[in-house]
Amino acid sequence: MPTPPMGAAVNAPQSLLWTSRKGYDLLRHPQLNKGLAFTLEERQQLNIQGLLPPCFLTQDVQVLRILKNFDRQTTDLDRYILLMDLQDRNEKLFYKVLTSDIGRFMPIVYTPTVGLACQQYGIAFRRPRGLFITPHDRGHVATLLKSWPASVIKAIVVTDGERILGLGDLGCHGMGIPVGKLALYTACGGMKPQECLPVMLDVGTDNEVLLNDPLYIGLKHKRIRGQAYDELLDEFMQAVTNRYGRNCLIQFEDFANTNAFRLLEKYRNKYCTFNDDIQGTASVALAGLLAALRITGNKLSDHKILFQGAGEAALGIANLAVMAMEKEGTRKEEAIKKIWMVDSKGLIVKGRASLTSEKQQYAHQHEEMKNLEDIVRKLKPTALIGVAAVGGAFTKQILKDMASFNKRPIIFALSNPTNKAECSAEDCYNLTEGRAIFASGSPFDPVKLSDGRTFFPGQGNNVYVFPGVALGIVSCGMRHISEEIFHTTAEVIAQQVSKQHLEEGRLYPPLTTIHDVSLKIAVKIVEDAYRNNTATFYPEPEDKEAFIRSQVYSTDYESFLTDSYSWPKEAMKIQSITF
Numbered sequence: 183m184p185t186p187p188m189g190a191a192v193n194a195p196q197s198l199l200w201t202s203r204k205g206y207d208l209l210r211h212p213q214l215n216k217g218l219a220f221t222l223e224e225r226q227q228l229n230i231q232g233l234l235p236p237c238f239l240t241q242d243v244q245v246l247r248i249l250k251n252f253d254r255q256t257t258d259l260d261r262y263i264l265l266m267d268l269q270d271r272n273e274k275l276f277y278k279v280l281t282s283d284i285g286r287f288m289p290i291v292y293t294p295t296v297g298l299a300c301q302q303y304g305i306a307f308r309r310p311r312g313l314f315i316t317p318h319d320r321g322h323v324a325t326l327l328k329s330w331p332a333s334v335i336k337a338i339v340v341t342d343g344e345r346i347l348g349l350g351d352l353g354c355h356g357m358g359i360p361v362g363k364l365a366l367y368t369a370c371g372g373m374k375p376q377e378c379l380p381v382m383l384d385v386g387t388d389n390e391v392l393l394n395d396p397l398y399i400g401l402k403h404k405r406i407r408g409q410a411y412d413e414l415l416d417e418f419m420q421a422v423t424n425r426y427g428r429n430c431l432i433q434f435e436d437f438a439n440t441n442a443f444r445l446l447e448k449y450r451n452k453y454c455t456f457n458d459d460i461q462g463t464a465s466v467a468l469a470g471l472l473a474a475l476r477i478t479g480n481k482l483s484d485h486k487i488l489f490q491g492a493g494e495a496a497l498g499i500a501n502l503a504v505m506a507m508e509k510e511g512t513r514k515e516e517a518i519k520k521i522w523m524v525d526s527k528g529l530i531v532k533g534r535a536s537l538t539s540e541k542q543q544y545a546h547q548h549e550e551m552k553n554l555e556d557i558v559r560k561l562k563p564t565a566l567i568g569v570a571a572v573g574g575a576f577t578k579q580i581l582k583d584m585a586s587f588n589k590r591p592i593i594f595a596l597s598n599p600t601n602k603a604e605c606s607a608e609d610c611y612n613l614t615e616g617r618a619i620f621a622s623g624s625p626f627d628p629v630k631l632s633d634g635r636t637f638f639p640g641q642g643n644n645v646y647v648f649p650g651v652a653l654g655i656v657s658c659g660m661r662h663i664s665e666e667i668f669h670t671t672a673e674v675i676a677q678q679v680s681k682q683h684l685e686e687g688r689l690y691p692p693l694t695t696i697h698d699v700s701l702k703i704a705v706k707i708v709e710d711a712y713r714n715n716t717a718t719f720y721p722e723p724e725d726k727e728a729f730i731r732s733q734v735y736s737t738d739y740e741s742f743l744t745d746s747y748s749w750p751k752e753a754m755k756i757q758s759i760t761f
């Protein structure tokens with residue numbers, strides 16, 4: 183890393199101290215470029231005077247300009263490309279825009295539009311953002327990491343593109359996911375973007391359409407699996423740790439079921455890693471359940487939970503719910519008995535064929551059953567959680583039945599996108615006379631019942647979890663991510679839901695408060711880490727909140743002027759001219 187120039191003014195911006203960039207080169211650098219917001223003095227001092235039109239805009243006016251352009255686009259994919267172009271041009275402005283209205287921009291930089299973008303990544307791809315690692319790099323991954331310009335990386339989001347959202351195998355086009363996720367690390371959690379690295383492990387694709395597409399940007403062969411795959415993964419994990427340190431956070435994202443659980447088990451105690459599809463989902467769903475308990479007024483262990491689906495999401499939620507019940511004082515074996523699962527072959531019961539070890543522990547003594555309506559009637563669950571991506575699986579009959587044996591039935595239709603939701607918010611509230619405690623994976627509009635009551639469905643979005651978790655872990659230099667962290671996170675999120683929110687049907691805090699929620703999660707994680715001796719950053723900061731806030735990325739431009747330089751008076755006069 184270059185050292186700051188001798189005699190550089192102490193108040194010079196950090197970014198400038200670490201770069202020798204000046205002139206045209208500076209304008210092409212997204213982390214330094216301010217476009218028309220460069221002042222006259224900066225333009226002169228940095229040798230860019232004349233390279234920009236003679237107009238000076240504030241950052242707020244620049245935001246308005248972007249919004250105007252944003253509104254002129256006709257499709258969400260065009261809006262996505264506009265924002266990605268901005269990220270490549272002027273990073274601070276990109277995040278200023280995102281944070282100006284996170285609810286509006288999140289569906290563009292992340293789901294659902296990012297899914298569309300991944301499907302069209304051959305067209306949407308502009309400039310490289312992140313690292314592409316392939317099996318051909320075996321034995322050289324460490325060297326490849328050195329190609330990335332930043333030497334301080336604190337968080338990585340990695341995918342192999344095999345299970346992108348609900349869209350399946352998108353191979354190398356899945357790179358849109360780590361890019362989008364890390365944008366939310368910054369926009370929602372305040373992580374510094376220059377310390378985040380998106381990674382695509384391109385091991386091929388089994389998607390025939392992509393293999394035959396001349397615009398496909400990835401390796402054109404079937405996925406490598408088995409030993410060759412595992413060796414690449416092992417080398418990647420080790421190379422990251424060697425280069426960026428043992429506390430570099432590695433988030434696994436959108437790996438297929440078989441690899442997701444296996445890799446989590448393999449690496450969780452060896453590296454600083456978590457899987458968002460399993461653990462992030464679990465945390466946000468548990469947060470919804472904990473908020474629901476404030477309505478039902480009982481304990482989680484008083485409930486019988488039935489999952490429609492037994493994949494990454496269902497098993498992650500179930501495992502965390504068991505932990506929550508244990509914390510209430512219920513023994514693990516008893517807690518497990520409160521959880522039932524249905525997969526594509528029906529109710530998971532003891533002795534049934536095709537049960538993985540993860541599913542096995544939720545297999546109870548019971549007759550085999552296939553039909554969900556029959557299963558619901560037989561088991562009479564108090565909570566029904568849909569995570570099988572089977573749209574409409576919670577039929578009208580099921581919703582009515584849930585209302586018939588529960589005063590306040592908990593019904594979460596978490597499958598994405600909207601057409602995969604197990605039921606609509608409208609059906610759920612209407613068919614349960616407004617008694618259902620409802621949450622969904624995709625957003626639903628408010629529902630007005632005929633009696634005049636209006637409900638605002640809660641959206642169990644993982645974005646409530648991962649930015650705050652990452653900020654906390656990275657700030658205090660934790661080396662392992664325990665399951666406990668996701669339980670704590672769920673508690674913090676649930677505590678942010680006010681009484682009024684609950685009365686309105688909301689189980690999550692408003693998205694507009696996401697930055698505050700992330701900060702609170704980070705502070706709690708850091709407090710616990712010092713208490714449990716799992717933090718490695720020393721000396722221990724006394725005021726944890728102030729410590730976290732001091733780490734947070736600012737979207738405001740830095741001044742590039744140094745004290746050591748003074749401009750001729752004549753040059754300064756020009757600045758008073760208005761354009």
Ligand code: NAD
Pocket residue numbers: 347348439459463466490491492493494495496524525526527528568569570571572596597598599602622623624642643644
């Ligand atoms: P997965 O592929 O790991 O699991 C899907 C499960 O559904 C499998 O167990 C499969 O057997 C089961 N299934 C398939 N067809 C079925 C049927 N007809 N009846 C019963 N079960 C059936 O996928 P996942 O990662 O667990 O995600 C599942 C869904 O949950 C997706 O739609 C995803 O978008 C959604 N999800 C939502 C959130 C959220 O809201 N925060 C987070 C993660 C996942």
